[in-house]
Amino acid sequence: xxxxxxxxxxxxxxxxxxxxxxxxxxxxxxxxxxxxxxxxxxxxxxxxxxxxxxxxxxxxxxxxxxxxxxxxxxxxxxxxxxxxxxxxxxxxxxxxxxxxxxxxxxxxxxxxxxxxxxxxxxxxxxxxxxxxxxxxxxxxxxxxxxxxxxxxxxxxxxxxxxxxxxxxxxxxxxxxxxxxxxxxxxxxxxxxxxxxxxxxxxxxxxxxxxxxxxxxxxxxxxxxxxxxxxxxxxxxxxxxxxxxxxxxxxxxxxxxxxxxxxxxxxxxxxxxxxxxxxxxxx
Amino acid sequence: xxxxxxxxxxxxxxxxxxxxxxxxxxxxxxxxxxxxxxxxxxxxxxxxxxxxxxxxxxxxxxxxxxxxxxxxxxxxxxxxxxxxxxxxxxxxxxxxxxxxxxxxxxxxxxxxxxxxxxxxxxxxxxxxxxxxxxxxxxxxxxxxxxxxxxxxxxxxxxxxxxxxxxxxxxxxxxxxxxxxxxxxxxxxxx
Numbered sequence: 001x002x003x004x005x006x007x008x009x010x011x012x013x014x015x016x017x018x019x020x021x022x023x024x025x026x027x028x029x030x031x032x033x034x035x036x037x038x039x040x041x042x043x044x045x046x047x048x049x050x051x052x053x054x055x056x057x058x059x060x061x062x063x064x065x066x067x068x069x070x071x072x073x074x075x076x077x078x079x080x081x082x083x084x085x086x087x088x089x090x091x092x093x094x095x096x097x098x099x100x101x102x103x104x105x106x107x108x109x110x111x112x113x114x115x116x117x118x119x120x121x122x123x124x125x126x127x128x129x130x131x132x133x134x135x136x137x138x139x140x141x142x143x144x145x146x147x148x149x150x151x152x153x154x155x156x157x158x159x160x161x162x163x164x165x166x167x168x169x170x171x172x173x174x175x176x177x178x179x180x181x182x183x184x185x186x187x188x189x190x191x192x193x194x195x196x197x198x199x200x201x202x203x204x205x206x207x208x209x210x211x212x213x214x215x216x217x218x219x220x221x222x223x224x225x226x227x228x229x230x231x232x233x234x235x236x237x238x239x240x241x242x243x244x245x246x247x248x249x250x251x252x253x254x255x256x257x258x259x260x261x262x263x264x265x266x267x268x269x270x271x272x273x274x275x276x277x278x279x280x281x282x
Numbered sequence: 283x284x285x286x287x288x289x290x291x292x293x294x295x296x297x298x299x300x301x302x303x304x305x306x307x308x309x310x311x312x313x314x315x316x317x318x319x320x321x322x323x324x325x326x327x328x329x330x331x332x333x334x335x336x337x338x339x340x341x342x343x344x345x346x347x348x349x350x351x352x353x354x355x356x357x358x359x360x361x362x363x364x365x366x367x368x369x370x371x372x373x374x375x376x377x378x379x380x381x382x383x384x385x386x387x388x389x390x391x392x393x394x395x396x397x398x399x400x401x402x403x404x405x406x407x408x409x410x411x412x413x414x415x416x417x418x419x420x421x422x423x424x425x426x427x428x429x430x431x432x433x434x435x436x437x438x439x440x441x442x443x444x445x446x447x448x449x450x451x452x453x454x455x456x457x458x459x460x461x462x463x464x465x466x467x468x469x470x471x472x
Contacts, residue, residue: 058370078376088371091468092389101385102375135469153375 003070004031005189006055006157010064012214013050024050026214027064032157035187039204041194043247047215048193052161055191056082068156078102081150083160087142089134095121095145096130102153120148123182140171144178151188160192164199173231176202180228197247198240202231209246219246286345287406291399294350298357298398299383299391308358315354323348323405324412331417341413348409349402356401360394361387393464400457407449 008030015022024047032038040048053059055066057076066073068080081102089098099117108116121130124144134142143163150158164172180203183190194200200207204223211218221243225235301308301315326347330340364387372386388395414423422441429437464470 056374058373076370076373076376078374080374082371082374084367084371086367088365088367090368090371090386090389092392101372101377104385105372105376105378105381133467133469149375 004067005034005036005069006030006032006191007067007070008051008055008064009067011051011054011061011066012063013047013054013059013061023214025054025061026216028210028215028217030208030217032189032191035189037183037190037192037203037205039192039194039200039207040210041197041200041207041243041247042210042215042218043212044195046210046212048195048210049161050215051210052082052159052191052193055157056080056159058082078106078153079156080159081153081155083143083146083150083158083163085162085165087146087163089142089146089149091134094131094133095126095137095148098134098145099149099152102149106153116152117148120152121145123151123185124148124178138171139167140175143167143175147179147182151182151186156189158188158190160190162194163192165194172199176231177228179203184227197244198231198236201225201236201240201243202229202233207243209243219243286342286410287349287403289342290346290349290353290402290406293346294353294398294402295357295388295395297350298354299361299387301354302358302361303383303387312358315351315358318347319351319355322412323351323409324416327413327416336417340417341410344409344413345406349406352405353398353402356394356398357391360391360398363394364390393461393468393470396457396461396464400453403452403457404449407445411445 008028011025011028012023013025015024028051030038030051040051042048050059054061055073057073057080073080090101093101096114096117099120100113103113103116118127118130121127124147126141126144126148129137129141134145137145146163150160164175167175176199182188192200192203197207201223207221207223208217209219209221210216221239223239225233225239229236297315301312323344326344327340330343334340334343368386368390369382372382377385410421411423414421415427422445426438426441429435429441
């Protein structure tokens with residue numbers, strides 16, 4: 001097998017909070033192949049965003065290392081560009097100038113910069129809105145600008161941190177289509193973080209499930225469904241259910257930690273709604 | 283007056299930017315700036331007269347001190363309120379530390395910078411008038427003192443009205459339009 005594009009070797013991270021020390025990640029080992037669409041999925045607080053930040057170079061691991069093409073990662077760089085949850089676009093720039101920002105830092109000339117930014121905006125189908133300021137764009141459009149901005153750097157690895165978390169479901173469905181189309185077209189290596197199992201199955205080649213506190217790789221599922229996949233599709237739903245089942249223990253534990261101690265999730269059983277007594281009066 | 287204001291902008295904005303980002307400077311110089319801001323700038327006049335002599339230099343110095351601190355403090359607060367995610371984004375796009383200052387922090391804190399400039403402008407006016415009232419140089423303050431000496435209240439009040447008028451005009455023409463443009467761009471107009 002070829003050398004992995006990205007390799008996490010025993011990455012650990014602890015945080016020191018008011019309630020003491022929290023082991024966020026413990027001995028995370030993961031390889032990402034060239035051109036792979038890898039999804040990290042886990043309950044909230046499992047450290048999946050921390051993994052992404054460490055790969056991006058925005059945070060340091062306490063132990064272990066991240067190798068990119070065999071070389072250790074030491075800080076942030078444009079070879080690993082990030083799409084943040086809320087886009088983190090600059091409101092004082094137009095969509096076009098936002099996409100140009102990274103290219104400008106690279107020292108690309110003005111004309112070529114504009115040209116490349118325009119082609120990436122076309123890739124996310126936003127050519128018409130190149131000169132709009134951010135407040136003139138909808139949430140989904142902003143995330144597409146953010147995607148174009150990250151892709152324009154032509155990174156080795158594209159990191160996406162719950163990029164669709166704040167969007168409504170219709171907008172998300174459109175974006176699932178766009179991102180699959182781009183991935184098929186460019187063969188970009190992507191690491192995508194989400195808590196939504198269906199989203200994970202809909203997009204990924206391989207879904208890595210993390211456990212929480214400490215965050216560890218719990219299981220891996222290769223997804224071989226045909227593309228383009230639809231998030232409402234039966235095949236996606238079935239696969240998602242299998243994975244969700246594996247996640248359930250962790251969710252229960254999280255509920256124990258975050259909710260009041262005397263609260264228990266309701267057992268699922270016979271429906272006690274109007275539907276369940278249907279026929280009683282016949 | 284204009285020179286004094288320009289000098290305070292040129293010194294105040296970079297100083298505010300640096301104070302907001304460099305912790306040890308903020309802890310030392312920052313409290314000094316805040317402390318000095320409580321001192322009315324006209325209190326510097328005696329020292330300024332000693333340093334610069336009885337001329338415009340002294341007045342300019344007082345104006346600079348008056349405007350500079352207000353600008354520095356607003357810029358510093360503005361930069362501190364820039365969402366950290368902008369900085370993270372800029373770093374992942376390979377922005378150099380210098381580019382982070384000029385292309386992220388500076389535009390991101392532009393709205394508070396305009397507020398700072400506005401504040402600085404009014405402080406500059408105050409110090410200028412106080413300076414002119416206290417020590418004789420040719421200007422509006424001097425005109426007012428002349429009115430007082432000649433018991434000509436109509437002149438005093440006329441000068442007061444002129445000062446208010448000038449203040450309004452600069453606010454509308456310069457800061458007003460600047461602010462409007464920034465607000466439109468950022469989508470802050472409801």
